[in-house]
Amino acid sequence: MELYPLLFTPILKDRIWGGTKLKTDLGKDIPTQTTGESWELSAVDGDVSVVSNGAYEGKALTELIETYPDALLGEKVHKQFGSKFPLLFKFLDAQQDLSIQVHPDDELAKKRHNSFGKTEMWYVMQADEGARIIVGFKEKSSPEEYVEHLDNKNLIEILNEVEVKKGDVFFLETGTIHAIGAGIVIAEIQQTSDITYRIYDWDRVDANGNSRELHVEQALDAMNYETTDTKKEYTNVINTANVMVDCPYFTTSYYPLTGEATEEKDGHSFNVYICTEGEYTFIAGGKEHQFKKGDTILVPAALKNYTLKGDATLLEICIKE
Template sequence: MYNNEPIFLQPVLQERIWGGQKLRTEYDYEIPSDKTGEAWVISAHPHGPSKIMNGALAGQTLADAWYEHKEIFNKAEDEQGEYPLLVKILDAADDLSVQVHPDDEFARTVENVPYGKTECWYVLSAEEGAELVLGHNAKTQEEFDQMIDRGEWDKLLRGVKVKAGDFVYVPSGTIHAIGKGIVILETQQSSDITYRLYDYDRTDVAGNKRELHLERSTQVTTIPHQDAPVEQMEKVNGDLIEKKLVEEQYFSVYHWQLNGQATCEMTADFLQVSVVEGRAALMIDGKSFDLKKGTHLILPHSVTTYSLEGNAEFIVSHE
């Protein structure tokens, strides 16, 4: 049985054509280059599994813990399936490609992977006037196909301006793109399937355009676009304001604002916790753990009660 310590995770840094330097300047991560776009901060995905930094499992990956220590996550030893969620921080120094992700059924039957990709974004920072793509304006499949064939991207794509603190829910089938100057924390299903619909005709250092996936994109896009309803609620627990950002079949995601002290009870199988601002102490069974901006951890199921003290902002999630 794993003890009651939090599991601290080391981010996996990923270079991207659109990446920048904010993962170093804002979060103090050791980035591999000045085009580092993603930090996979809570990940058991084979393309970038997080490494455990402390305790009896130090040096192992989150995937190792998931398969070998099911009690951490309140799962039966014989329970099948892969770790369900993935948390990233993305630094968009340039526009990301316009893309869309499949649902579970399409991912399993066509790509032979366990999960499609529904995701959500909490905007950590955004430059003045920053904009992302969310959805499209086509009313029918025919209109959708015609706009693509004619290259009428400005007409097809729906732009949305965002600022720090905004929340965006992106179900599978939703066309989307994070715009230049935006840093987000993304909570998603543990999937790395992306169908690229449009990439602004840009080229890499060798002069090559990135691959597009027009047929698959068209197959999985929801037409017409539908804004997903999100019902948000707040509750106050001591000096902690807990705001539920979304609760749906794949994940529940919360924003916590701590200004003082609070005692909390574990109600989920396990909690994913990311510190996005400030500093705090986490107390469990008389032991104190330092939390600061850029720290990411899992609270195991064995933790029944814990306390927080300090001034900090968190994004918290669970299945």
């Protein structure tokens, strides 16, 4: 395999709650004024990312994995997940509140949808004054209390609302009831899954007067009714990977780059870098590759030694366990 950092063509999604910040903040060529998501790196059926740079330009991610599984994924990751790319990377622009929702765990998702579950994390890239998210219950709840409040249209009264700012990190295990609030741009790292149980959508309708499908019954046994501690604190040591979230599905680190940093990896896992601020140069094999805010790159596992140079804020993601 030719080893270099792979960049992909964004898969842009129109959403009822979307806006224009993916263009104004991240430089994406959005097709509508309500573009809510940019899928940066995906192997979801029907939404497979295609390489946009270098020798493999035009090649689908799935095709490269089939051809070079160990070199791309890492032998350890390939053994664990087979030829399925295990993670999905997105940017989200919430001009309006997203629906209140929950994701099933691996066991339930496999049984119902033959899919992975959807453990995810959020890194807040931008937040308007007073913007907030919903994560979990204020106090321990129950299916009965949850349904009663849902029926009475006052579900929000028992949910935990948290005001957010740029740089905040939240880790959402499966079963955590949640919603991204209006006025927030988020980088999302999650398992490869598009399974969402939508519980409440603020009674809104689309341009044709139609409301979106809800999955109230399916959500009942997918929900964690305990309180959860979702916010993660992290260190800020320059030119190094400051771990924010470390779970069986992914390890995500905050990587503030100032000047130059050399990386030596063990080759067990691919690495992904999301640039949330600034710009940088990726140097490997005597070649330089330029990246900027809004770029998400996949570094093949077999590319073990490289240098990062510039002034940028990066998120580094790999699979450690």
